[in-house]
Amino acid sequence: MATAQAVSSVTQVHVTDFPVVLEETKANNTRAQAQHVKLPVTVAGICERMEDVDCYAVDLKRGQRFVAEVFAQRVTHKIHGMVVRGPRIYLMDPLLALYDANGRLLAACDNRFGPDPILEFEVPADGTYYLELRDARYAGDPRYAYCIELSTRPYRLATFPLAVQEGQTVSARAIDLKGQLREEVSLVGDPWPKGQRRHRADEPLRARVRAQAEGQATNELAYLVSPLPQAVEPEGDHGSWEKAAPLEWPRGISGRLSRADEVDYYAFEAKKGQAYAFEVYAKRLGFPLDAVLEIYDAKGRLMVEADDHPVEKTKDSRLYWAAPADGRYCVAVRDLHDRGGEDFYYYLDGRPAEPDFEVRGEYYYAMLAPGTRMIWFVDIARYHGFDGPVTIEVDGLPEGVTQTPITVPPTMKRAAVILSADKSAPLGAALVTVRGRATIGEGEGAREVVRDGYVTCEQQGSGGGQARWPIRTQIVGVVKPMDLVEVVAEPQELKLAPGEKAELRVRIRRREGFKDGVTLAMSFDYFTTKFGEQLPPGVTVAPGSTARLTGDQLEGKIILQAAKNATSVERLPIAVLARVAITFSITTNYCSNPVYLTVEKK
Known part of the structure; x- marks a missing residue:
């Protein structure tokens, strides 16, 4: 969100098919105090204190299939500062139970979509539940905070097959909560949207379809377009x-591990040096x-072997390998x-890999008063023999905001x-995209x-640590003057x-009355972890540099030191960070004018 004063850290919004009540x-x-709600409905609530229990009453008829789905961690897990009583209590872990009018427990669910539960129950008799x-x-x-969707609409998880090739239409079956294949649906392979870029080669597009079941449309079902x-x-x-099943790559495979200890093997012939990329989609599809x-x-x-995705922070695996x-x-x-x-379905994406790269970014928001600067960071991952330069672009900047041109050289x-x-x-804001070319x-x-860049947002973890989660939107806002009016570094x-x-x-100009500490740095650090770096390998900040300006201090210095084997660069744009703390773990990252650094060859 953006106002004239600032832009916010990330929040998440759940979009529902049903009317929303608070x-x-x-x-x-x-149960005696239960809030009576009429189906279908989405209730937005809060378990706001320790030992809080929220009760809702619904009128149901015999033969109906009642579905209650909770969205709690799925709509809060990327939001900063969710520690309640660290280190043990962190994010809501919802538990759902259904009772009849006599207080008899009929059904319960704890974890289904991660910690979020879903409950499906066939109603045995008319009455209030x-x-x-x-x-x-x-x-x-x-x-x-949570949302709970309540309805008697048929619920389906996804489709099988789990994907369709671009430009094709195939018949599939809807998958119910027990993993059984049900109604037929058509998967349409619409092409990748014009102007939208892939994060990696052959990345599938996520699409949705509804099945027709019991005379009505189901919830939306996710599938992939590859x-x-x-x-x-x-x-x-x-x-x-x-006994491995023979396959030729490139190909996408929809499969299932239908019993415990099952492993699916796929055999292929490979030539020496040929690189391959494999990736599984399962958790990201709700399995x-x-x-x-x-x-x-x-x-x-x-x-x-590979476990967990190195960028998307999911239990789905990705593996790059050369024969x-x-x-x-x-x-x-x-x-x-x-x-x-x-219900242990998976989609395996496999292909011979060509030289390529990924862009990983840090940070996801910037708020600039007119005449000021802020800094983000990128990390280039080059794969499969690519060793060239990458030009970084920020697309969609608001009026009056520019990006200093930067090409990351092959040596960095x-x-x-x-x-x-x-x-x-002018004051304003825009959603932007960090890209590499x-x-x-x-x-x-x-x-x-x-x-397109994989950009991460910070999340305060238990015990004071920070986690990083991928975020699909970045925001830049032009706001009213803030704590620092100017940061200047010389020579340029x-x-x-x-x-x-x-x-x-380094010289800073403070807003009148602002005397808090300002940290000067060349990297974005959180304790001993460096989340963002910009100096060439072998160039470091030397002792004697000014680490912090306090009170009325306005001037400091950064001493850069090049090792004898430092990587040479020519006119690489860098900037001095001037960090102002907002909370224990969030800072506003002002920066100086660009300084063009040249490190001479040995």
Whole structure:
């Protein structure tokens, strides 16, 4: 959100099909106090104190299938500052129970979509029923907000197959909560939206469809639209490397681990040096599988494995691998805890990998008063032999805001994104996208590749630590003057020879009356963790630098030192951070004018 004063940290909004009512302010802790609601409805409530229990009454008829789905962690897990009583109580862990008018427990659910429960119940008789929602630990806090969707609409999880190739339409079946295949649906492979970029090569698009069940439309079902050819897991036993099902890549596979200890093996022929990219979608589609990917050689020896996605912070796995020799190999999919069942579906995306890159970003919001600057950071991950420069762009900046041009040289991974607001910039805000652009290949085989950035937001964790979560939107706002009016670093051209030092003089201008401490730095640190860096390898901040300006202090210095083997760069734009604390763990990252750093060759 953006106002004339500031932009907010991230929040999440749940969009529902049903009318929304608020939890009443009067007590609803018991069935006698239950809030009566009319179906279908989405109730927005809060378990605002320890041992709080929220009760809702619904009128149901015999034969109806009642569905109650809670959205709690799914709509709060990326929001900063959700620690209630650390280190043990962190985020709401909802527990759902259904009772009849006599207080008899009829159904209950704890964890289904992560900690969020869903309850499906066939009504045995006409009457009033009571739904009880609380935290599983009897915790509570004003930040324990939730939405609960209540209806008698048929509920389905997803579709099988789980994906369709772009440009095609295929018939699929809806999957119910027990993992059973039900109604037919059509999956339409609409092309990737114009102007929207992929984070990685051949990334599938997420689409949605509704099934028709029991004479009415279901909830929306997620499926994937992929540029790759599609297949379903073949029938028969392929639960060992000797019996692996043969496949050719590129391909997407829709499969299922239908019993505990099941492992699905897929065999393929590979040439020495050929790189492959494999990725599983399961948790991201609502299934319980905690996927592990493994590669075996022709003798059944485990060569490499991967657990969890390194960027999207999900239990879905991604694995990049290059064949060490010509031969037969197997890729295997299993559950980390050797679980399986009717609803342990997965989608495996596999392809020969070409040279490519990813952009990973830090930070996701900036608020600039006219005439000031702020700084973000990027981290370039180059893959499969790509070793070229990457130009960073910020698309969609508000009027009067510009980005200092930056191309990350082949010898560097990390760099600064410096945002500047003109002195005449009008107040306003815009959602923006951080992108990387590079030319890969040479001559007639050269191709321009543009990748949207994986940008993360911070979240305060238990015990004072910070977690990072991917976020799909970034915001830049032009706001009224804030604590720092100006940050200046001189000289604007700085040269360093290997083994030598150079000094940046830093001067700040404070808003009248602002005397809080201002931290000067060249990297974005949280305790000992560096979340954002911009200096070339081998260039560091030397002792004697000013770490903090307090009270009426307005001037300091940053001393940069180049090691004898420091990476050479020419006119790399960097900036001095001037950090002002907002909370224990959130700071506003002002920065200086760009300083163009040259590190000479040895």
